[in-house]
Amino acid sequence: MSRVFLLIVACLIAVLASACVSAKYAFPTAGELEGSGRFDARQLESLEAGRVLAVVECSDCHRMYWPAEYSAEEWPGILATMGRRASLTEEEIADLELYFTVVAADSFDASREIGAR
DSSP states (O other): OOHHHHHHHHHHHHHHHHHTSOGGGOOOOHHHHHTTSOOOHHHHHHHHHHHHHIIIIIHHHSOOOOGGGSOTTTHHHHHHHHHHHTTOOHHHHHHHHHHHHHHHHHHHHHHHHHHHO
């Protein structure tokens, strides 16, 4: 299958999944993360690649693990182990790590802000 087709399928799955769940259980797009102004073009590209890998590749073997299920500190070790088991490249693992650590940290911050209200 072509990468474009996989990207379209991944986006459709993510849109459908995120429409039914709270922010804690979502896979935000790079465009949604871009609004913070924290990332350069290369990082945004890596974030989107990590998101697509999570939706397409990771869920091919097991259930979807939401970024907020683990802390930003826990994800690197998890992804290194699982990336090797899935025969992912170092670049793919790095893309996944960036995506999961950023979204996990943002989810933690958002839940802390909601709890403070």
